[in-house]
Amino acid sequence: MEFKNLLIETADGVATLTVNRPQALNALNSEVLTELASAFYQLEYDPAVRVVVLTGAGEKAFVAGADIKEMAAMSSFEGHQFALKGQHCMMAMEKMKTPVIAAVNGFALGGGLELALGCDFIYASEKAKLGFPEVTLGIIPGFGGTQNLARLIGKNRANELIFTGRMIAADKAQAWGIVNEVFAPEELLVKAKETAAAIAGVGPLGVTYAKNAIANGLNMGKEDGFRYEASLFGVLFGTADQKEGMGAFVEKRKAVFTGK
Numbered sequence: 001m002e003f004k005n006l007l008i009e010t011a012d013g014v015a016t017l018t019v020n021r022p023q024a025l026n027a028l029n030s031e032v033l034t035e036l037a038s039a040f041y042q043l044e045y046d047p048a049v050r051v052v053v054l055t056g057a058g059e060k061a062f063v064a065g066a067d068i069k070e071m072a073a074m075s076s077f078e079g080h081q082f083a084l085k086g087q088h089c090m091m092a093m094e095k096m097k098t099p100v101i102a103a104v105n106g107f108a109l110g111g112g113l114e115l116a117l118g119c120d121f122i123y124a125s126e127k128a129k130l131g132f133p134e135v136t137l138g139i140i141p142g143f144g145g146t147q148n149l150a151r152l153i154g155k156n157r158a159n160e161l162i163f164t165g166r167m168i169a170a171d172k173a174q175a176w177g178i179v180n181e182v183f184a185p186e187e188l189l190v191k192a193k194e195t196a197a198a199i200a201g202v203g204p205l206g207v208t209y210a211k212n213a214i215a216n217g218l219n220m221g222k223e224d225g226f227r228y229e230a231s232l233f234g235v236l237f238g239t240a241d242q243k244e245g246m247g248a249f250v251e252k253r254k255a256v257f258t259g260k
Ligand code: CAA
Pocket: 023, 024, 025, 027, 064, 065, 066, 067, 068, 069, 086, 107, 109, 110, 111, 112, 114, 133, 134, 137, 140, 141, 142, 143, 145
């Protein structure tokens, strides 16, 4: 599928997906959300792609939020539908078998921070600014932000960020556990792609099942989570990748994984 607002580049198992609407600081309108959902589906089932790096075009923004100009005239019903559409995108990333790394190169605000939180983890540039300005617009985060942020960093810090609408810098976002690592702007994509390449080089089924165990386990009680983990662990013993990974270790050679 051709995209008007996205760029995709794939090399050595790593797809770089760029939200490309710099004239609106990459704001998420309905069209961008439709394209993102299609892109996630396309990338998940592309055998050439093992990891996705998600970033924003231009110097200034990752994504500056949902499109305020589109939302301004929405009815209550349309607002609800728009939130569901954004949430569908965030859930699509969580359910994808392929890991997605957010490379937050600038503003990640509102729906933009929600997009980053929907990824499996976040790297950020020293220039990044993160926040939920929704209350300054008379609304609340609607693409999963109240849920994902509170689960990630706990209720009190999530409350402070969401109630004030303030932006925080990348170093504070790292100290709060939102961002895994902070890099100089020119290093961000290089480092994100390096980590993506490391993940692309290990057993893809292991990565997929680990993602599945962590994401689903967080919605379960601990004992159910342990049982779920053990089932997935067992399933992997029926795969060629497990035979190859362990065989290569014993034979002191590098494993060549096929994802089968
Ligand atoms: N929606 C639509 N357009 C946006 C936008 C957004 N979220 N953010 C920026 N833009 C547009 C601006 O309107 C401007 O367009 P024009 O040149 O046509 O006027 C262009 O992008 C450049 O933006 P600025 O001139 O404002 O750039 P700046 O450097 O002065 O400020 C900024 C940057 C602080 C990020 C500022 O643009 C801003 O505050 N943006 C809005 C951030 C925001 O409130 N995001 C949350 C949206 S609500 C949401 O996301 C709900 C949800 O949870 C689903």
